[in-house]
Amino acid sequence: MLVSSSDPLLQPYTLKHLTLRNRIIVTSHEPAYPEEGMPKDKYRAYHVARAKGGIAMTMTAGSAAVSRDSPPVFNNVLAYKDEVVGWLKKMTDEVHEHGAAIMIQLTHLGRRTGWSKGDWLPVVSPSHNREASHRAFPKVIEDWDIARIIKDFGDAAERMKAAGMDGIELECYGHLLDQFISPATNELDGPYGPQSIDSRLRFLFDTLREIRKRVGTEFIVGVRYTADEVMENGITKADGLEISRRLKTSGLVDFLNIIRGHIDTDAALTDVIPVQGMPSAPHLDFAGEIRAETRFPTFHAARIPDVATARHAIASGKVDLVGMTRAHMTDPNIVRKIIAKREDDIRPCVGATYCLDRIYQGGDAYCIHNPATGRETTMPHDIPAAGEKKRVVIVGAGPAGLEAARVAGERGHEVTVFEAAAEAGGQVRLTAKSKRRSEMIGIIDWRMAQCQRLGVIFRFNTYAEASDIESLSPDVVIIATGGLPHTEVLKEGNDLVVSSWDILTGDVKPGSNVLLYDDAGDHPALMAAEVITQAGSKVEIMTPDRSFAPDVMGMNLVPYMRALQKHDVTFTVTFRLESVVKDGNLLKAVIGSDYGGVRKERSFDQIVVNHGTRPLDELYFALKPHSRNLGEVDYAALIAGKPQKTATNPAGRYMLFRIGDAVAARNTHAAIYDALRLVKDI
Ligand SMILES: Cc1cc2nc3c(=O)[nH]c(=O)nc-3n(C[C@H](O)[C@H](O)[C@H](O)COP(=O)(O)O)c2cc1C
Ligand code: SF4
Numbered sequence: 014m015l016v017s018s019s020d021p022l023l024q025p026y027t028l029k030h031l032t033l034r035n036r037i038i039v040t041s042h043e044p045a046y047p048e049e050g051m052p053k054d055k056y057r058a059y060h061v062a063r064a065k066g067g068i069a070m071t072m073t074a075g076s077a078a079v080s081r082d083s084p085p086v087f088n089n090v091l092a093y094k095d096e097v098v099g100w101l102k103k104m105t106d107e108v109h110e111h112g113a114a115i116m117i118q119l120t121h122l123g124r125r126t127g128w129s130k131g132d133w134l135p136v137v138s139p140s141h142n143r144e145a146s147h148r149a150f151p152k153v154i155e156d157w158d159i160a161r162i163i164k165d166f167g168d169a170a171e172r173m174k175a176a177g178m179d180g181i182e183l184e185c186y187g188h189l190l191d192q193f194i195s196p197a198t199n200e201l202d203g204p205y206g207p208q209s210i211d212s213r214l215r216f217l218f219d220t221l222r223e224i225r226k227r228v229g230t231e232f233i234v235g236v237r238y239t240a241d242e243v244m245e246n247g248i249t250k251a252d253g254l255e256i257s258r259r260l261k262t263s264g265l266v267d268f269l270n271i272i273r274g275h276i277d278t279d280a281a282l283t284d285v286i287p288v289q290g291m292p293s294a295p296h297l298d299f300a301g302e303i304r305a306e307t308r309f310p311t312f313h314a315a316r317i318p319d320v321a322t323a324r325h326a327i328a329s330g331k332v333d334l335v336g337m338t339r340a341h342m343t344d345p346n347i348v349r350k351i352i353a354k355r356e357d358d359i360r361p362c363v364g365a366t367y368c369l370d371r372i373y374q375g376g377d378a379y380c381i382h383n384p385a386t387g388r389e390t391t392m393p394h395d396i397p398a399a400g401e402k403k404r405v406v407i408v409g410a411g412p413a414g415l416e417a418a419r420v421a422g423e424r425g426h427e428v429t430v431f432e433a434a435a436e437a438g439g440q441v442r443l444t445a446k447s448k449r450r451s452e453m454i455g456i457i458d459w460r461m462a463q464c465q466r467l468g469v470i471f472r473f474n475t476y477a478e479a480s481d482i483e484s485l486s487p488d489v490v491i492i493a494t495g496g497l498p499h500t501e502v503l504k505e506g507n508d509l510v511v512s513s514w515d516i517l518t519g520d521v522k523p524g525s526n527v528l529l530y531d532d533a534g535d536h537p538a539l540m541a542a543e544v545i546t547q548a549g550s551k552v553e554i555m556t557p558d559r560s561f562a563p564d565v566m567g568m569n570l571v572p573y574m575r576a577l578q579k580h581d582v583t584f585t586v587t588f589r590l591e592s593v594v595k596d597g598n599l600l601k602a603v604i605g606s607d608y609g610g611v612r613k614e615r616s617f618d619q620i621v622v623n624h625g626t627r628p629l630d631e632l633y634f635a636l637k638p639h640s641r642n643l644g645e646v647d648y649a650a651l652i653a654g655k656p657q658k659t660a661t662n663p664a665g666r667y668m669l670f671r672i673g674d675a676v677a678a679r680n681t682h683a684a685i686y687d688a689l690r691l692v693k694d695i
Pocket of ligand 2: 342363
């Protein structure tokens, strides 16, 4: 798909012998889809979808492990196994069939992993210094480890070439290769020690020489490295420029892929891969400096989520190839849409970083608002039209209801949506009130625009009754009414507390000394805490859990901590709020613990409870007796991707379903996935 266009993004690019059809790539990232360490069907389908969408090159894996003492931190590809070649070959062939190039990233994680995984081998690093994120105390690497690992890199590179890869890149930020380069992590004596830039780079160059011996000079090899750790005692910018020059003049590599920063803590990682609310393209100018200095093929990715910024990155000559990695998790068809001049149709990456945060908790990388990503073998990115047109009525225009409307519209159905509020969005609109999280509204705005294109009818400010729905003679009714906060968790004093939503909506003003009791562990508690501290108040966040805000996860926690720790905030774990009683003008919190034997009393002027939502399900139960399926979902059919045909009540007038938080409090991804997987077969 070479197109003639003046768009800088659509210009072909020649890298050695490889001609790429445009300038947009997906940089290496591990979505944690391997099965038994192998990139099987799910993995392949994910990359093939991006190739079909028009990408120039997809860079696979992310931290594929070359050695057995580099056990995956999040289900990575095991490049040290011979069987990987067959699986990769299937993927490279299929990606090539769709006109895209494909490369893979190899690494040894060094200290950035754990010893209690895989083969239970000690982790190695050029010092005993522990990495804060992964917490293993490393063994100091010995000469025989160095020789073994260099050979492992060579073996793995040979496997990648045999698998038909167009090239490889070495991961050199936060992993073993740059643990040698950074003075902060290299305390070795001898030839690989920190005494000079030559000795710090020796391990990388020995590895590159070994790789070249194995794969020859024609095979494409690059390095993705931090050219400025932005850290005390770390790799400096001057070091980075020198490293860049040496990589170029070595003749061992074909491209540079620029990173700026370090990744040994969640906060540092978030500066390298910024989340929503953080600046766009923060390291692009820096990558441009390296390119200007070296005049060598330069790639870069770091929060370039939109086409305009990507176009600027290429047009301004800052990079040769621009990474839009998370953007392609949200929409695999970006290039196709640019070519078709349908940029407005691109589903926007809202920077929620649900994708990355999940992998650090052992899950697969899923996009908060594209549930087909990573599920390409069962969920469509392009919704096929239905054989028969139906009348579909949806109640609720939050993320679940809007996704149901969009998908039903794409199927060609006649769709009406009732919404009690004046605007669409539900809980997402509440979230987007936070300036830092305002991008979340993209989830709603994109769906509204799609629904408009598809002719979906909206009835806002309408609290739908059963009769309103039935008067439309629907074939299918979908209840997506969401939920309302539930705060009645106390033995006494439920009437004395307010909810996190009361604070977020502004219905209740923050007190001056607030207890925020978080029994859900999700975003609303921390968002409410931010509002409270912004009002200049003191807040104690208390949870009965072992850690606070577990559902917020690592990278998403960073901006909250940056906002909260500057203020008068305390975090109390493992204590349970049992009761609240009046205490003059104040409220007395009676506090216990699930561990027993504790009773404390403390006074506050406001107590906020965050305990998720309870479904708004009255309408569903009112309609249920009149439906053909009596609300039943055939889970086997749902999972198998087959239509719902339950007819327990043949006299029923329509099929009735409930999705999202109207069923049970979950999250945005779950709500949207509920909608997609149900409605794609209606
Ligand atoms: C789920 C996920 C896993 C990632 N894993 C890796 C990895 O293993 N190695 C790597 O160099 N980068 C990894 N990345 C970082 C991406 O390559 C990219 O640099 C980052 O997402 C910033 O680019 P973007 O803003 O275009 O997404 C990962 C990103 C995501 C979203
Ligand atoms: S989860 Fe958020 S950051 Fe990740 S791809 Fe989706 S929209 Fe982008």
